[in-house]
Amino acid sequence: MPLTRISLRRGTSEAYRHAILDGVYHALRETFDVPEDDRFMTISEHDKADFSYGAHYLGIARSDNLVIIQLTVSNTRSVEQKKTLYRRIAERLTENPGVRPEDIFINLVEVAPENWSFGHGIAQYAVSECDGGLRPSA
Amino acid sequence: MPLTRISLRRGTSEAYRHAILDGVYHALRETFDVPEDDRFMTISEHDKADFSYGAHYLGIARSDNLVIIQLTVSNTRSVEQKKTLYRRIAERLTENPGVRPEDIFINLVEVAPENWSFGHGIAQYAVSECDGGLRPSA
Amino acid sequence: MPLTRISLRRGTSEAYRHAILDGVYHALRETFDVPEDDRFMTISEHDKADFSYGAHYLGIARSDNLVIIQLTVSNTRSVEQKKTLYRRIAERLTENPGVRPEDIFINLVEVAPENWSFGHGIAQYAVSECDGGLRPSA
Numbered sequence: 294m295p296l297t298r299i300s301l302r303r304g305t306s307e308a309y310r311h312a313i314l315d316g317v318y319h320a321l322r323e324t325f326d327v328p329e330d331d332r333f334m335t336i337s338e339h340d341k342a343d344f345s346y347g348a349h350y351l352g353i354a355r356s357d358n359l360v361i362i363q364l365t366v367s368n369t370r371s372v373e374q375k376k377t378l379y380r381r382i383a384e385r386l387t388e389n390p391g392v393r394p395e396d397i398f399i400n401l402v403e404v405a406p407e408n409w410s411f412g413h414g415i416a417q418y419a420v421s422e423c424d425g426g427l428r429p430s431a
Numbered sequence: 432m433p434l435t436r437i438s439l440r441r442g443t444s445e446a447y448r449h450a451i452l453d454g455v456y457h458a459l460r461e462t463f464d465v466p467e468d469d470r471f472m473t474i475s476e477h478d479k480a481d482f483s484y485g486a487h488y489l490g491i492a493r494s495d496n497l498v499i500i501q502l503t504v505s506n507t508r509s510v511e512q513k514k515t516l517y518r519r520i521a522e523r524l525t526e527n528p529g530v531r532p533e534d535i536f537i538n539l540v541e542v543a544p545e546n547w548s549f550g551h552g553i554a555q556y557a558v559s560e561c562d563g564g565l566r567p568s569a
Numbered sequence: 570m571p572l573t574r575i576s577l578r579r580g581t582s583e584a585y586r587h588a589i590l591d592g593v594y595h596a597l598r599e600t601f602d603v604p605e606d607d608r609f610m611t612i613s614e615h616d617k618a619d620f621s622y623g624a625h626y627l628g629i630a631r632s633d634n635l636v637i638i639q640l641t642v643s644n645t646r647s648v649e650q651k652k653t654l655y656r657r658i659a660e661r662l663t664e665n666p667g668v669r670p671e672d673i674f675i676n677l678v679e680v681a682p683e684n685w686s687f688g689h690g691i692a693q694y695a696v697s698e699c700d701g702g703l704r705p706s707a
Binding site: 300337339342343344345346347348349350351353355361363372375376379380381382383384394395396397398399400401402403 | 572583586587590604605606607608609610611612613614641678680683685686687688689691692693695696
């Protein structure tokens with residue numbers, strides 16, 4: 294269910310971008326109970342004039358290699374799970390493809406479980422209004 | 432009011448993309464009480480390395496023709512309306528331009544009515560704090 | 570903390586786009602208590618076929634110079650602050666680079682303070698569950 298949008302400066306290799314997508318996907322699997330193959334991700338590359346960032350906000354020294362990660366997810370996770378996700382994304386991306394931890398920016402947008410359709414025009418996560426509220430964790 | 436962002440693999444025709452925009456717009460008109468001409472939509476095309484999807488998640492066989500539709504809308508619709516929207520988008524896009532129903536991914540992001548300005552720096556949908564809460568359905 | 574995504578038709582100058590980014594940033598500083606250097610912004614340019622808008626919705630005469638501004642922010646502002654933000658963005662962008670007020674479309678997406686990580690995999694705005702709920706205004 295997560296819909297992942299990543300924004301970068303233009304000019305990285307395909308292998309680099311592939312490693313970022315894989316790292317975020319596996320961090321979501323490990324910390325947000327995301328099922329296998331639940332992976333919907335895009336990357337947008339930007340020229341210098343179209344990618345602006347605070348180079349020192351909160352005392353963190355960012356570079357042009359900043360990776361902006363915006364994840365739309367269902368609103369079913371605790372604050373502790375969110376913290377664990379951020380830590381795991383940072384661990385994975387620093388390991389491969391070697392992003393500096395200062396250059397990892399993450400934002401979560403939360404939505405109701407019925408706000409997804411994964412195909413066929415069906416709301417696969419919607420809960421019938423009379424079934425007592427069972428929901429998949431993802 | 433809906434702000435529609437569509438992500439696709441690069442390489443489709445303009446007519447194909449035009450039909451997708453029109454189909455989503457008319458489905459919103461039919462199911463979400465969206466007024467005529469309330470249409471704000473962008474498409475982003477992605478190369479293979481920048482567009483990653485689960486090819487079998489939930490048992491749905493997706494292809495490179497996957498259409499990822501993210502709609503930001505006011506938080507005024509019921510679960511039933513959302514289900515009807517997904518169904519109608521799928522019906523319209525399978526009819527024209529002929530997207531496979533497996534390749535239609537939809538996500539709704541909901542916001543408060545006062546979270547929109549349609550021009551002139553005015554919050555056209557904001558409710559005065561003392562007017563009893565009348566809101567346009569859109 | 571605001572994550573700003575701007576969508577435009579392709580073909581404007583870098584100076585024009587730079588002025589838009591600066592205007593939105595300073596309007597956020599002035600009205601949303603955004604700290605200095607808290608600036609994370611991208612611009613995406615679209616061809617005609619990929620940028621569709623209602624040219625007369627709500628009686629506002631829009632042109633191809635429409636600027637679609639989507640801001641993800643923490644959910645800590647009042648309706649009055651939001652109205653002030655819209656007004657200030659419109660004032661700044663009409664002054665420089667000279668956008669028509671009819672061509673300024675703004676949408677806010679609100680998230681919880683713990684939904685941000687500004688680097689190092691840490692949730693810098695998250696409130697410990699036992700500290701009484703102090704939060705930075707930004």
